[in-house]
Each structure stands twice: as C-alpha cells, then as structure tokens.
Amino acid sequence: MSSLNARNVSTVLDSFIRSEKKIDTPITSELIGQAVAVGDKNSISGIIETVCQTRGKPGVQHRFENLAKILDGLSIRHWSLSQLSISARARVTEMTQLARVVAQNQAADPSDRAKSIQLLAREVAATKADFQIMKELLVPQSPAEIQRAVVSQFARRGDSSAGEYLLSGWTSHTPALRAQILDVIASRRSWVATLGEHLAAGVIHVYELNASVRQRILDLTENSPQWQKTLAIQSSTGRSKVLRSFQPALKMDGNPERGGVFFRKHCINCHKIAQEGFEVGPQLASITNKSKDALYASILDPS
16 A cells, blocks of 8 residues: 555556456455545546446445545545546546435335435535435435435535434434434534524424533533523423323323324324334334323333
8 A cells, every 4th residue: 555656546446446356345445545645636537437437236335435435535635526537527427316316216225325325415506406315315214224324414515404404304203313313413503503493493302402412512502591591491391391291191082083193194104003104113013002101101202
C-alpha cells in the first residue's frame, strides 16, 4: 500500500480486481479508500470505471457500496463530479439510476436494496425525489435492514428537510427505529427544531426521548430556556402517568366493531389478524390468553 501514488493507483486497483475477479474484498475497499485519497482526476475517473463496470448480477451491492465510498471521499476532498471525465460521470449517473430502481424493487435482495440507498440524494436536482423514495421505504412493510439504511442515509445527507421526512411516519415505527431516528435528529439543530414542532403537536411525547437524547438536545441548543421547559415536562408526563390516565378503560365493555376500525387505522401496518395487516410486530393470535391488565400495559408501554 505504501507504494501507491496518484499515477499508479488506478492501475493497481484495476489489476487487483481483475486478478480476484470480484470487488467485495476488504483489500479492495482499502485500495479504493487510499486511491480516492491520493488519486488525481484521471486515476479517480479510472477507478469509477472499474468499480461500476458490469459483472453480472452478483456483487451489485458491493458496486453500490464502493461507489458510495468513492463519492464520500470526493466530498471530503471538496471535489465535484464535474472535475472527472465525461465517461466517469456517465457511469455514476447509470449506477445512481440503477440504485433507485433496486431500492424500490420489493423482489430484490434486501441487502442489495439497503446498499443501493447509499447512492440516493447525492444529486442536488434529484434530492427531493430521492427523499420521497426514501420516505416511502421508511414503513413497516420494508425489511428492518432497509429502514435502518434509509435513516442512516438521511443522516449522511444532512439536508434541513430530512428531519421532517424522518419524523413523518413516527406512529408506525418500531421502538428500535424510533431510537435510531431520535439519535440522528439530536445531531443537528434544524432537525431538533422540527422535533420541537412534533412534540408541541403531541405526535411525539417527551417521555419517548431517553436521557442521552435530551442532554444532546440541551447541549445543541445551548440550554435554551424553551427546550429546558419542554424537556422538564418529563416528570409530569412520564409513562406512569399515561398508564394511570387510561386505567378507567379497563372497566369498559369491549366492542369488536369499534376495535376493528381502530385496528385498521392504527395497528394494521405492524400487525396481522386473519388476512388483514402485515406481520411486522408480534403475532396477535398468541396473546389471546392475556389478561386485560397485561394487554393494557403492552399497548401503552410496549417493550
């Protein structure tokens, strides 16, 4: 690796890939990283050609991943694609379009789809359209791997509008995905402002923010009085109070028809009964032996 320089790095990488006949090795990834760090216009253009060349369906996720690594490296160096060859730019456009197709293809391998998301929202002109694609993937019907990849890509792009996209489907997200989203939201002031709007509207509750997220928000906003007041509500609106406030419902008689309407409105994205819904959350058929108290706690304070 120490002998790599701007003049030979493209040739070394191309020779290695041809000898290995694959692009998914750790050494390939290391070579790409070093190549982008030291390469000149011609060598990096050549690397893009090598990484994007078609070698059949297997390995597509690694081409997505390696191209994303190259583009990230160019961003660090403050290089734009306009500095590269016309052919290299064309390869990036082709791979990005393929990434959009794969990301939305429900029949494609989930790992391929997750890696393809790393190429989305990199073109200024296509950011809004790509964000919409990503938002539509951030649903319970998408595999968890894809949802995590979407949140990570929103975080990497850093656009001020990303906060709204991340929080728009809050009620349908799993606890694990909500935690990942909040961790991302707490990293940028503009996203924290969007979170504040959702808290004020009652879509998200303060008790859903763990101590780490609350502290990061205070640090980011320099302990603003407004956020201190908002987060201090935690003591009076914690989960225990929420549980107590709905306890009278345990004494009411059940109504299957109203329950069915409620299920279709609020639960169907994650749960399935008979032929309705999606099997994302626990099987509801397995809880028919639970008491009212147990069901009540599971619904209002899920683990």
